[in-house]
Amino acid sequence: MTAQPPVRLLLADDHPVVRAGLRAVLETEPDFEVVADVPTAEGAVDLAARLDVDVVLMDLQFGGRMLGSQATAEITARDGAPRVLVLTTYDTDVDILAAIEAGATGYLLKDAPPEELAAAVRTAAAGKSALAPTIALRLMDRMRTPATALSRRETEVLQLVADGLSNAQISKQLFLSQATVKSHLVHIYAKLGVDSRTSAVAAATTQGLIRR
Amino acid sequence: MTAQPPVRLLLADDHPVVRAGLRAVLETEPDFEVVADVPTAEGAVDLAARLDVDVVLMDLQFGGRMLGSQATAEITARDGAPRVLVLTTYDTDVDILAAIEAGATGYLLKDAPPEELAAAVRTAAAGKSALAPTIALRLMDRMRTPATALSRRETEVLQLVADGLSNAQISKQLFLSQATVKSHLVHIYAKLGVDSRTSAVAAATTQGLIRR
DNA sequence: TGCGGCATCAATCGAAAGGTGGAGCCTGGG
DNA sequence: CCCAGGCTCCACCTTTCGATTGATGCCGCA
The missing domain is CATH 1.10.10.10 (Winged helix-like DNA-binding domain superfamily/Winged helix DNA-binding domain)
Structure with missing residues (x-):
């Protein structure tokens, strides 16, 4: 086990409390570094391009108009783009599909325990797909019908x-x-x-x- | 300005991230002390009775059955009960009315900025009603029509x-x-x-x- | 190149839903 | 005691919706 460079994170959520919570939870992990957090989807697109980040934690429902899925699409469209982990409250099919189509690497629910969150971030940083078990099940259902x-x-x-x-x-x-x-x-x-x-x-x- | 005893807080929310966020946000206030946080409504009722707390921050939607308003009612029913500040994501009329009927001292949205949150906690600790502006407006509408x-x-x-x-x-x-x-x-x-x-x-x- | 899925439009017909204007019954409060 | 408001029901008429059938152009995929 060699010393890894830290995973650099960008948080995008319109709830100040959630941003603070994610920061608190993720910064307890020694190999994570939260480089910035933003309250808007537009801000996420901007900073994802200008800062050197590995993973973006993106909310889907922003108070304003721009959707998280749209921001996800813009971020992942670039060369050398960071991975985008979508983090949302409710697990509706439209949201999931929109996020995946937009190029999200993973999809998590906000009620996920910290360990699951951290695991998903590491998985995403490694470039692999990270889906919450609930979500995975739902997608399977989708395929069957x-x-x-x-x-x-x-x-x-x-x-x-x-x-x-x-x-x-x-x-x-x-x-x-x-x-x-x-x-x-x-x-x-x-x-x-x-x-x-x-x-x-x-x-x-x-x-x-x-x-x- | 004399030294006040700190406001003792109990946090009840099923999202670990939100609990961590509330803790992070509220603990930056020198006159607040978060004595505990719980992931269930039942736990909130229990601890509100056994610990000496001034204000309970209560989520309305818990993962399982919706017990937030019920827990609020149980907590406020006791003598010398703490004030309950309801903190929820969406502002639907049924939720608001249920919370108020259950005896909540205030009603806040989770997208509230930290200052508003802190102000509401102080207002609630003083025994006064604390409603987010959005909520207050909605209630006015309700009365008019x-x-x-x-x-x-x-x-x-x-x-x-x-x-x-x-x-x-x-x-x-x-x-x-x-x-x-x-x-x-x-x-x-x-x-x-x-x-x-x-x-x-x-x-x-x-x-x-x-x-x- | 042809098949199937998608999106677009048309005509028709019967069924469901909506608009209007009643009416009787019961309950609770002034 | 009576009135208001909620709940129940009726008849008649108009509008909207759904079901059916059929047609066209486009696109992707085999």
Whole structure:
């Protein structure tokens, strides 16, 4: 066992308390070094480029508008980019998939115990994928039932339905005809095994296909 | 300015990271002393009785069954009970009302900056009510529009709508005629200021009038 | 190159949901 | 005692939704 250079960390979370907590937890590990923490996704993108960091711990839900997944995508797009470990409160499918598509190396829940957190950081620093057991299970489920996979456009329509819009309103918002909206809905109902917009929203919500 | 005895704190949150963060943030204040932190609501009730604490910082959502408001009620029921400051992530009406009814002295959001947090703890220790500005505003809204209060039966109907049931299914489940279900819905729409079942569910969800 | 999935649109028809305007019953508070 | 408000129900009508069928263009993959 040779002396390793420390793992350099960047923390991105809009909750001051969580930032302080992550710092406190991670700095007890002798081989970790928290180089900075930021309260915004934009700040994370900026500092990830300018500082020399190995792993970014990224929250997905920021108070503002820019999403953590978007920031993740921007960070991982660069050459020699740091690994991004997504750290979020709830484990909905949309979030997980968005994060993985954005190039996240791992996905953790905020209720993870410190040891699991530290282990995930080391795994990520080594370039390997780090998924919380809960998340891994959920992904397995996803693979087994391909029916649950809505297309991008379908998800978009369903989200607007969940927001309470009528077919007419959705068609205007997405610059579609009502026929198209209905067509998407028919496919959505078939995939979810339901027969009305409200039950589609209910099913999609429990399965974490849309955000509330 | 005389030397005050320190404010003795108990932290209750199921997220290790949040506990560490609260500890880190609050211990920088010289007049605060964190005497313990616990990961469960039950533990909070227990320690609040056995230790000499002034203020309990209580999360509402615990991993298991939601006991935060219940624990608050149990703690505040005793003689010489500490003040309970509820600290939660999201600001839904049901949560706020439940906490206040349970006897919470204050209600804070987890994204509060450290200064606000410290100020609220001091306010609570002094026995005064401490509400985050966002929360206070929301409560004012609540008072101004008593319409937002759905009756028991209306809430019941709306919950079933949110679960994806049709009027026919709801009428069977509640042993009503469809006319009655429709009648309830009309009143619900009026109170929420909407005109369809899906938008009623959306509105009620954001206002925390129904679960999930 | 052709097949399948996705996205787009159209027409039609019956069923469900929403809008309006009632009405009777019961309970609790002024 | 009466009135307000919650809960239950009815009829009639309009609008929206869902189901069905069918069509087009695009793209990726075998």
